[in-house]
Amino acid sequence: MLTDPAEFDALVTAIRSGDEALDRGLRGPATELALLRDAGLLAAPLQTDLGGKGWGTTPTGALPMLDILSALGSASLPVARIYEGHVNALKLVTAFATMSQKDKVAAAVHRGTVLGVWGADSPAPVSITVSSQVPRLIGRKSFASGLGDVGLAIITAKSSDGLQMVMADVRDPERATQEDWDVAAMVGSRSGSFNCENLAAGRDELLGSPGALFAEPDFHGGLWRLTACYAGALGRIATLTADAIEKSDAVKSQSMEHRVGQLAMEATSASLWARHACLAVEHGLVTAEAAVSIALFAREAVELAALRALSISERIIGTAVHRRGSEIGRRSRDLRFYLRQADLDGKLSLATQYWLNNRQNGSYL
Secondary structure (H helix, E strand, O other): OOOOHHHHHHHHHHHHHOHHHHHOOOOOOHHHHHHHHHOOOOOOOOOHHHOOOOOOOOHHHHHHHHHHHHHHHHHOHHHHHHHHHHHHHHHHHHHHOOHHHHHHHHHHHHOOOEEEEEOOEOOOOOEEEEEOOEEEEEOEEEEEOOOOOEEEEEEEEEEOOEEEEEEEEOOOHHHEEHHHOOOOOOHHHOOEEEEOOOOEOOOOOEEOOOOHHHOOOHHHHOHHHHHHHHHHHHHHHHHHHHHHHHHOOOOOOHHHHHHHHHHHHHHHHHHHHHHHHHHHHHOOOOOHHHHHHHHHHHHHHHHHHHHHHHHHHHHHHHHHHHOOOOHHHHHHHHHHHHOOOOOHHHHHHHHHHHHHHHOOOOOOO
């Protein structure tokens, strides 16, 4: 298990060095995921009795995972996205799996299997059907991150009793359609579509009861992990922009210093919001509604900080930010794309309603 700070810095540097290849679609993130495996970070979210550290899945492991996700966000947002999905999946396994399922998942993770959570449906939604008394899946998933690298996915499927989580072996390359991922950012996350037709959905594959996925504060509150990735990327953009100014012949002026100061403030704000949301959700110091509201407000606040900072950075760097090979440009494109989560207005409305319900609680914010 990776514990030495110098070794972790070397890992982040190695992942950062491959981000350009991912951005150009020259290869997938298998190399970077192998580095995470070798460093013990794939197994780190597992419970301690399963050979893990509980990072990202227990209260004491919350802040270590916050630091890891932030560091990965600074190195490669596509890799951070896949790893965040892995942590999310293990959080769900920890909460809802049977002991037999936990043992099987832990054994797979120790062998190097990457997990994912695939919830977005295609025009053919995934559901559970019964044929000859055997439950099977039908339909396809979209935005399935890590196609070709994720080996075990938690797939959401409609059932007669509600939305059911199903654990599925997704290693079959014939089921994956990476060509659907025709985008200009987050290229390396390989988030294409996946054909779930005829995959097993029996008792051994079901994770939790129908609707278990929506348990709060983890369902919406889990967005703290995304804010950590965002904050890490934003911090890197701020640092790169300041470095570019120091290396250039640009006239150093008070207005330029003010812009850099604004960048630093936005990056710091994002980091603080991510930490606040992490502690609120994972340490249980406030009500579930309050924790969800904090996490959703954190996501909104980090997005606004990022958009302000990106505008400042692009103004300072100029057209060079649009050059292929520019780390600032690559990180900026990926961050703008990654910020586009589903139903953002609905999330803000829910956060506001929960805030109104809990605003009399002095420990709320």
